[in-house]
Amino acid sequence: MAHDHTQDHRPPTDLGPAFRWAVGLNTGYVIVEGAAGWITGSLALLADAEHNLTDVDGLLIAWGAAVLAKRAVTARHTWGLGRATILAALFNAIAILVGVGAVTWEAVQRLSDPVAVPGLTVMLVALVGIGVNTGSALLFMSSRKGDLNAKGAFLHMAADAAVSGAVVLAAVGIMVTGWDWLDPAVAIAVSLLIAVTAAGLFREALHMSLDGVPFEIDRAAIADWLERQDGVQGLHDLHIWPLSTMRTALAVHLVWQGADPDAFIDRVTDALAEAHGIANVTLQLERRPCDRAA
Template sequence: MAHDHAPPSDLGPAFRWAVGLNVTYVAVEAAAASLTGSLALFADAAHNLTDVAGLLIAWFAASLANRSGTMSFTWGLGRATILAAMLNATAILIGVGIVIWEAASRLTTPVEIPGLTVMIVALLGIGVNAGSALLFMKSRKGDLNAKGAFLHMATDAGVSGAVVLAAGGIMLTNWQWLDSATAIAVSVVIAFSAWGLMRESLELFLDGVPSGVDRHAVAAWIGAQNGVTGVHDLHIWALSTTRTALAAHVVRTGADQDDFIDFVADELEHEFGISHVTLQIESYPCERAQQCLVE
């Protein structure tokens, strides 16, 4: 028996606001970078541009995830959100590589930067990116797709903050190399965050157990229920960045099997966040019956 539940909350308004704010800011920042020659400002603008693309991908994936299953895609299109998170991480890592390459070449031949102009634009970026991140703060804990959007915005706020510090340093010391050094330092930090997102999304894409679910705890919980003598062929995987599925064979005696399935499905969602549960009840043990309980 299978149990399914409501789709995740609509993130459309959050995506609309975030995309609108960031498109406007990218235009302003790119113009300022062109006028001032600031690589740190250009790096921030380039990263914001990849974020706009990432937000659009995540938005489209979130809309696909809310669609019902079809004859061809019986699970629906929820896994598009996993693919979106992976594409977002890839885009960030590519952008970081380009910025580090350019910044390294400029360390030996610094370009004179008007610190005040750069600082003003970067301060505006802190407000835009921090505000955009807040739009996804609540949803990021239970949705890897929303977490990717939040990570983009939060790291961009950090980038803008670093640019402000670099601009202040240039104004005080006239050390023009601070611009390139800041671009490199910030890019390295972003790369670590993006790699974590890439690893987590890749695990879900390959049907790994979601990081928030303890497979052994789930097996032990099912095995401890009334009448259960064995659990085997237990599989837990992600249907999307917000929905987790489980399938298992359960060896159990008793006449109330339908009530048992309903109870287990409800409790697995409540205790472990597993929203789609399929159980095959067996009345006699088999050679694999204790597999999941002793691993």
């Protein structure tokens, strides 16, 4: 006896407004920063403007994935297109790591041959960057814990805000001491911190893209809980996998002896949704044990 329950007790998060504001703010900042770099001849500002342009691309990709995740299922995509949010998070993690690598490489080169930078101009533009990137990160703060795609966007923006803050400190230091090497030194330090965070995002997104059990779910604990339910004498073929960054599915065969299978299934699926956020549940009830292992 097989039964599938699909229910979601959490309303889907509408990230459209957040992405719209983030893309608009960052696009405007890229234009301002690029123009300032062109007028002053500051390669640092031009390079950062190019980096922020990749951020806009990343936000657009994450936004597109969030839109795809809301599309209805089709005969060709029976689970819908929610997995696009996982791929977007993976792409964002890779983009962050590539950007960190490029900045670190350039900073190492400049340590041996520091380039004079207009400290005041860099500081003022970076201050604007702090405001833009911090504001953009805050747009995704409330959604980042339950949505890896939103987490990727949040980390991207938060990392850029940190970079802008470090640039301000470096600019102040350069104006006070005249030490041009502060600019690449701070860039390297910040890049290492960003790399650690991005590596965690990459690991989680890659794990989910390979149908791994979401990190926040304890498979052993769920198996133990299922085996303790009334009438359950054993289980096997327990599978838990992500459908998107916000939806998780579970399928399991239960050896069960009871009188009311519908009531049992309703109770178990409701509990899995409420306690673990697993809203897509398929239970296969069997009357006799199977030779397969759990």
